[in-house]
Amino acid sequence: MSRGILWFRQDLRLRDNPALAAASKECDELLCVFIDDPQDQTISQLGAASRVWLHHSLTALQASLRKKGSELYFAQGPSQEVLEELISQSGAQRIYWNRCYDPVTIERDKSIKTALSDLQPRTFNGLLIHEPWENLKSDGSPYRVYTPYWRAAATALGKEPDRLQTLNMPRNIPALSDVAAQALAACVSLEQLELLPCRDWHESMLKDWQVGEDAAQAQVERFLKSAVHGYDEGRNLPAEQGTSRLSPHLHFGEVSPRHILNRLLLERRLSALSESETTFAKEILWREFAYSLLFHFPQTIDEPLDPRFRKFEWAEQTDEHLRRWQRGMTGVPIVDAGMRELYATGWMHNRVRMIVASYLIKNLLIPWQAGEQWFRDKLVDADLASNCMGWQWTAGCGADAAPFFRIFNPVLQGEKFDKQGDYVRRWVPELAEVAKKYVHKPWELDAQTRSGIDYPEPLVDLKQSRERALTSFTAIKGTK
Ligand code: FAD
Numbered sequence: 389m390s391r392g393i394l395w396f397r398q399d400l401r402l403r404d405n406p407a408l409a410a411a412s413k414e415c416d417e418l419l420c421v422f423i424d425d426p427q428d429q430t431i432s433q434l435g436a437a438s439r440v441w442l443h444h445s446l447t448a449l450q451a452s453l454r455k456k457g458s459e460l461y462f463a464q465g466p467s468q469e470v471l472e473e474l475i476s477q478s479g480a481q482r483i484y485w486n487r488c489y490d491p492v493t494i495e496r497d498k499s500i501k502t503a504l505s506d507l508q509p510r511t512f513n514g515l516l517i518h519e520p521w522e523n524l525k526s527d528g529s530p531y532r533v534y535t536p537y538w539r540a541a542a543t544a545l546g547k548e549p550d551r552l553q554t555l556n557m558p559r560n561i562p563a564l565s566d567v568a569a570q571a572l573a574a575c576v577s578l579e580q581l582e583l584l585p586c587r588d589w590h591e592s593m594l595k596d597w598q599v600g601e602d603a604a605q606a607q608v609e610r611f612l613k614s615a616v617h618g619y620d621e622g623r624n625l626p627a628e629q630g631t632s633r634l635s636p637h638l639h640f641g642e643v644s645p646r647h648i649l650n651r652l653l654l655e656r657r658l659s660a661l662s663e664s665e666t667t668f669a670k671e672i673l674w675r676e677f678a679y680s681l682l683f684h685f686p687q688t689i690d691e692p693l694d695p696r697f698r699k700f701e702w703a704e705q706t707d708e709h710l711r712r713w714q715r716g717m718t719g720v721p722i723v724d725a726g727m728r729e730l731y732a733t734g735w736m737h738n739r740v741r742m743i744v745a746s747y748l749i750k751n752l753l754i755p756w757q758a759g760e761q762w763f764r765d766k767l768v769d770a771d772l773a774s775n776c777m778g779w780q781w782t783a784g785c786g787a788d789a790a791p792f793f794r795i796f797n798p799v800l801q802g803e804k805f806d807k808q809g810d811y812v813r814r815w816v817p818e819l820a821e822v823a824k825k826y827v828h829k830p831w832e833l834d835a836q837t838r839s840g841i842d843y844p845e846p847l848v849d850l851k852q853s854r855e856r857a858l859t860s861f862t863a864i865k866g867t868k
Contacts, residue, residue: 391481391564392411395485396460400601405641406555411484412558412560423462424463429491437590438639440583440584445642462580463574464576467496487515517676520679523537523680593768605643607637612652623671636735677777678777696867700864701860706758709754716728718844739801763775799850
């Protein structure tokens with residue numbers, strides 16, 4: 389009789405879960421566990437919004453396991469200690485998990501593998517199509533530019549289409565015997581993990597989301613049937629549902645990127661996809677590029693990849709400006725709309741993420757790390773790899789970054805991508821009655837109309853602050 393442990397981490401699903409598939413095949417009894425580890429950068433150190441999502445995702449996973457006659461157990465504490473206790477309490481002889489790729493988790497997992505070597509831990513790739521060490525340049529170094537990364541990944545997939553083969557949900561997930569289950573003194577209930585905050589803001593945050601594996605699968609099908617066909621254009625329009633909204637599902641591993649590409653391709657080759665479908669496939673691979681950067685340049689969690697930016701002169705005394713940005717009270721409509729969407733829903737449209745990030749870094753001259761931290765706390769899809777890459781990309785200090793001197797003009801961005809002002813009116817109701825001509829620049833309204841609107845004046849002058857940023861950049865441009 390063999391008893392195993394299946395350690396769920398960033399893979400909260402039963403379908404296409406390689407660790408679960410192997411464990412279900414090889415063990416007669418399986419202890420499925422999720423550990424809330426305070427040192428875990430991937431999950432537990434993420435912010436309040438992500439922990440709310442996690443609570444619901446674990447609820448869904450527990451229900452799915454119960455349908456299969458199994459159970460999901462929960463524990464809290466440093467993973468190694470918890471696993472050692474569980475092994476001694478359950479008598480498990482094997483252990484399985486899917487790999488994570490942030491630097492702290494990699495080190496922790498290595499040490500757990502050594503400590504538990506008697507159980508011959510088996511680890512798998514459940515999070516990515518290509519692991520960070522797989523898609524490299526011909527000299528073995530990592531890509532720093534996305535286009536060649538994508539080309540190499542697409543070529544590899546062309547040669548190896550089986551990589552997109554997905555695994556079915558195991559027909560049978562062996563349950564733990566009652567005797568072994570009763571010995572699990574290290575386990576607590578999901579509620580005892582206290583993932584939900586005391587205040588009830590989270591209920592309205594999740595009202596338009598469906599959490600969990602089944603919801604993720606349904607969302608993939610919905611998106612691939614409709615919006616993907618107009619994705620090239622639709623993905624830039626924040627007022628529309630033009631993107632997949634799969635990011636939190638992908639972050640928590642409720643669905644695998646393999647499954648998404650598999651369903652997108654439907655037996656076709658990548659080269660047979662339409663332009664919009666190809667653009668979407670490229671976005672799925674952007675996420676993998678972010679994981680590659682995090683793995684090969686782990687310092688980029690809080691340091692710029694471009695060392696010149698260590699000497700960048702940021703503004704001083706920025707607390708009030710940061711607070712106004714966080715609350716969506718900068719006086720720049722599209723920035724405020726984005727920040728309020730984030731606060732209310734735990735998500736923000738990609739185009740608007742770039743606009744609000746550029747405004748914080750370049751117009752307010754506040755270090756990108758402050759924005760990255762706010763996003764980390766407020767996003768339901770907060771992801772160390774994609775978040776750090778997104779912020780460094782916007783700041784101009786990361787891999788394949790937008791050049792620093794390309795400073796988004798939030799008024800022009802608004803007029804181009806939110807032409808009618810619908811997005812702004814939805815999230816900034818103070819401007820609901822403002823005409824299209826002024827909705828992205830209410831400061832140009834005549835004084836009388838302006839005085840009847842309770843909306844702040846812009847925090848900074850867009851033109852002057854742009855000049856100030858360019859001057860700061862010029863100071864570091866020629867340095868090393
Ligand atoms: P879609 O457009 O439908 O794309 C499908 C999937 O591709 C996404 O779910 C995501 O997994 C991936 N993807 C798309 N664009 C990107 C991108 N630029 N970088 C990496 N992956 C991408 N994404 C996160 O998942 N977590 C984050 O914490 C995060 N922080 C960001 C911070 C900034 C400053 C910026 C500019 C971008 C950030 N992104 C982050 C990337 C992107 O904004 C989101 O992935 C996207 O908005 C999610 O919406 P969607 O699922 O509808 O995307």
